[in-house]
Amino acid sequence: MTPTRTWQLQSTVHENNIVSLALVEADLPALGPDDVVVRMEAAPINPSDLGVMFARADMDTVARDASAAALAVRATLSPEAMQAAAGRVGLRIAAGNEGGGVVVAAGTSERAQALLGNVVGIRGGAMYAQYRCIDAHQCLVLPQGSASVDAASCFVNPLTALGMVETMRLEGHTGLVHTAAASNLGQMLQKICLADGIPLVNIVRSMEQAALLRRIGASHVCDTSQPAFMADLTEALAETRATLGFDATGGGELTSQILAAMEAAANRNAEEFSRYGSTVHKQVYVYGSLESGPTLLHRTYGMSWGVGGWLLTNFLRQIPPEKVDRLKNRVASEIKTTFASHYTKVVSLAGALEADEIAQYSRRATGQKYLIDPTRA
Amino acid sequence: MTPTRTWQLQSTVHENNIVSLALVEADLPALGPDDVVVRMEAAPINPSDLGVMFARADMDTVARDASAAALAVRATLSPEAMQAAAGRVGLRIAAGNEGGGVVVAAGTSERAQALLGNVVGIRGGAMYAQYRCIDAHQCLVLPQGSASVDAASCFVNPLTALGMVETMRLEGHTGLVHTAAASNLGQMLQKICLADGIPLVNIVRSMEQAALLRRIGASHVCDTSQPAFMADLTEALAETRATLGFDATGGGELTSQILAAMEAAANRNAEEFSRYGSTVHKQVYVYGSLESGPTLLHRTYGMSWGVGGWLLTNFLRQIPPEKVDRLKNRVASEIKTTFASHYTKVVSLAGALEADEIAQYSRRATGQKYLIDPTRA
Numbered sequence: 001m002t003p004t005r006t007w008q009l010q011s012t013v014h015e016n017n018i019v020s021l022a023l024v025e026a027d028l029p030a031l032g033p034d035d036v037v038v039r040m041e042a043a044p045i046n047p048s049d050l051g052v053m054f055a056r057a058d059m060d061t062v063a064r065d066a067s068a069a070a071l072a073v074r075a076t077l078s079p080e081a082m083q084a085a086a087g088r089v090g091l092r093i094a095a096g097n098e099g100g101g102v103v104v105a106a107g108t109s110e111r112a113q114a115l116l117g118n119v120v121g122i123r124g125g126a127m128y129a130q131y132r133c134i135d136a137h138q139c140l141v142l143p144q145g146s147a148s149v150d151a152a153s154c155f156v157n158p159l160t161a162l163g164m165v166e167t168m169r170l171e172g173h174t175g176l177v178h179t180a181a182a183s184n185l186g187q188m189l190q191k192i193c194l195a196d197g198i199p200l201v202n203i204v205r206s207m208e209q210a211a212l213l214r215r216i217g218a219s220h221v222c223d224t225s226q227p228a229f230m231a232d233l234t235e236a237l238a239e240t241r242a243t244l245g246f247d248a249t250g251g252g253e254l255t256s257q258i259l260a261a262m263e264a265a266a267n268r269n270a271e272e273f274s275r276y277g278s279t280v281h282k283q284v285y286v287y288g289s290l291e292s293g294p295t296l297l298h299r300t301y302g303m304s305w306g307v308g309g310w311l312l313t314n315f316l317r318q319i320p321p322e323k324v325d326r327l328k329n330r331v332a333s334e335i336k337t338t339f340a341s342h343y344t345k346v347v348s349l350a351g352a353l354e355a356d357e358i359a360q361y362s363r364r365a366t367g368q369k370y371l372i373d374p375t376r377a
Numbered sequence: 378m379t380p381t382r383t384w385q386l387q388s389t390v391h392e393n394n395i396v397s398l399a400l401v402e403a404d405l406p407a408l409g410p411d412d413v414v415v416r417m418e419a420a421p422i423n424p425s426d427l428g429v430m431f432a433r434a435d436m437d438t439v440a441r442d443a444s445a446a447a448l449a450v451r452a453t454l455s456p457e458a459m460q461a462a463a464g465r466v467g468l469r470i471a472a473g474n475e476g477g478g479v480v481v482a483a484g485t486s487e488r489a490q491a492l493l494g495n496v497v498g499i500r501g502g503a504m505y506a507q508y509r510c511i512d513a514h515q516c517l518v519l520p521q522g523s524a525s526v527d528a529a530s531c532f533v534n535p536l537t538a539l540g541m542v543e544t545m546r547l548e549g550h551t552g553l554v555h556t557a558a559a560s561n562l563g564q565m566l567q568k569i570c571l572a573d574g575i576p577l578v579n580i581v582r583s584m585e586q587a588a589l590l591r592r593i594g595a596s597h598v599c600d601t602s603q604p605a606f607m608a609d610l611t612e613a614l615a616e617t618r619a620t621l622g623f624d625a626t627g628g629g630e631l632t633s634q635i636l637a638a639m640e641a642a643a644n645r646n647a648e649e650f651s652r653y654g655s656t657v658h659k660q661v662y663v664y665g666s667l668e669s670g671p672t673l674l675h676r677t678y679g680m681s682w683g684v685g686g687w688l689l690t691n692f693l694r695q696i697p698p699e700k701v702d703r704l705k706n707r708v709a710s711e712i713k714t715t716f717a718s719h720y721t722k723v724v725s726l727a728g729a730l731e732a733d734e735i736a737q738y739s740r741r742a743t744g745q746k747y748l749i750d751p752t753r754a
Binding site: 048051080083084086087250251256260264267270274276277279286287289294295296297298299300301302303304305306307308309310311313314317 | 425428457460461463464627628633637641644647651653654656663664666671672673674675676677678679680681682683684685686687688690691694
């Protein structure tokens with residue numbers, strides 16, 4: 001029997017500077033010929049999900065929302081966060097960017113019918129739900145023997161890591177720098193770079209994280225907790241000539257430090273002094289916001305530099321669809337190796353609304369990752 | 378008789394964190410067949426020259442350099458400034474990016490000989506000098522009746538203003554935002570935009586500057602000294618749909634404010650809410666550093682944004698030489714109208730080393746511009 005209703009987590013920003021995240025029941029859309037219904041069994045809580053769930057609220061203000069009819073939590077937004085959320089005031093946004101599950105119903109088309117019973121990974125919001133209705137051709141079908149948990153994180157992290165490498169190629173760079181490099185995403189990126197022969201400079205925050213990366217084959221790991229960090233980073237950049245960085249932290253000095261070290265490396269490799277700094281273009285994309293403060297750019301790196309936002313969905317729109325398919329196929333075929341993810345805790349939909357769980361997963365600590373299993377009571 | 382020696386201003390950063398700017402005599406290079414010698418009569422002190430002259434030193438520490446044999450001043454560099462200047466330690470750099478003068482000697486080639494007696498504008502360093510030897514085809518020959526003072530600023534500001542417009546076209550934007558907009562450069566940009574039908578949003582710091590721009594035809598002027606600045610800016614950006622900014626200030630919040638106002642304007646014009654902010658690409662290039670502090674990016678403008686350095690010489694290398702020639706020809710033909718510059722004070726080479734003059738011209742105040750006349754005693 002085709003499900004027609006689902007419990008799901010919905011986030012709403014209200015006029016009074018409050019964001020409310022609630023577990024509510026909603027209708028599923030009518031099943032079109034090309035659609036399938038996926039019974040969601042595993043959906044990760046990624047940093048990008050936290051923005052949707054809590055709208056940059058002050059996480060110290062999270063409390064049970066007694067005013068709501070449903071099970072819900074609320075938190076307070078600063079004026080700046082409220083301004084950034086202006087476009088979504090009053091809208092109910094169903095959270096969860098990606099997840100894995102089993103196709104339990106299908107429209108009449110051949111393509112949809114062929115998916116019945118398959119484990120698939122899907123993306124596009126409303127994944128923190130018992131069921132999700134989606135166009136069949138948006139499903140990433142995993143090889144036989146895969147479980148929903150394998151499919152849970154098959155879009156955001158794998159395609160982000162592959163997207164970084166593609167961006168590097170498209171923009172004419174030949175090496176990469178990555179921060180928060182011990183994350184699931186960072187480990188995937190290191191594995192891809194090893195397989196594809198791309199020099200990668202990993203930036204981590206502790207010796208444990210450095211050791212973890214070295215165990216999977218990293219040759220350049222720079223640790224911000226070490227006094228020699230800037231010297232180490234400059235050395236690694238001079239060796240690799242990496243001129244493109246991806247920074248997950250966003251706030252603070254790290255983006256600027258990377259650019260400064262790239263400039264120092266470029267000047268070390270340069271043949272003559274240029275009065276406006278090196279002419280080597282140095283680029284850092286900010287793709288996350290683990291540190292919520294402002295990005296500080298000291299501009300001590302000449303004039304050939306750039307900083308910008310990088311978002312997977314925008315990137316995927318910029319490249320040809322065949323290319324996107326090629327990247328997805330690589331993910332499916334390497335889902336248990338290169339693109340394997342690790343989770344530290346599994347919670348139910350209601351469990352994701354427990355204050356102590358929120359306190360944990362909203363810390364965005366590297367190496368800690370929550371999974372929501374909507375089949376759990 | 379062909380001059381073989383010249384007095385010139387040379388800047389040197391020393392190991393001991395000191396920059397010294399000295400008036401010294403130097404040999405001119407031997408005159409090649411295609412070279413000419415220009416008797417320099419007018420060279421502006423642009424913000425970009427200050428970086429060469431003083432290497433981001435603390436300008437409160439400027440003092441007569443008694444240790445030098447020549448007439449000289451010195452100033453102290455912070456560790457950060459010293460790091461940025463690492464590549465030029467011990468090098469004597471002859472200052473002055475551009476200037477105008479008269480061709481008084483020429484090599485044997487037809488092209489060089491044809492320039493004898495002409496008023497030309499030239500660029501490339503070592504312009505704060507009595508004489509400058511340069512390849513004839515690098516000279517911009519001004520129309521009959523022009524004076525050296527007309528030629529003084531015919532490269533940096535005019536080509537920067539034209540380069541901003543070209544960058545806008547190359548990168549697919551349709552309108553511009555400009556800060557420090559009441560400057561010589563800003564007025565040129567406004568005149569170009571009026572002539573070419575390009576929407577321009579001018580950002581100024583006072584009502585006087587706003588009035589000045591309105592007198593030359595500006596329709597969008599936003600004043601940071603007004604409480605309604607952000608609302609005015611958002612309104613102007615929604616109207617013009619300008620998504621490319623050029624910021625001369627660099628340090629502080631202005632770059633981030635422009636991006637935030639662009640995002641607010643884009644969301645106002647958007648048809649539906651996008652959870653990661655608008656997909657309209659918003660770009661600000663930092664082309665100056667009137668404010669020397671760090672650039673603060675608050676990242677409240679989604680993920681489709683970029684900030685970067687913009688440098689005229691890099692830009693001119695990126696476009697085809699024919700295009701550069703076309704821009705230069707436009708400058709020559711409009712040198713007394715669109716590209717006319719105004720100066721507040723003229724000093725000699727020695728005068729540029731007087732402490733009270735340095736205190737004035739290093740302030741980089743909008744509307745105040747020094748000219749060096751090396752023919753003055």
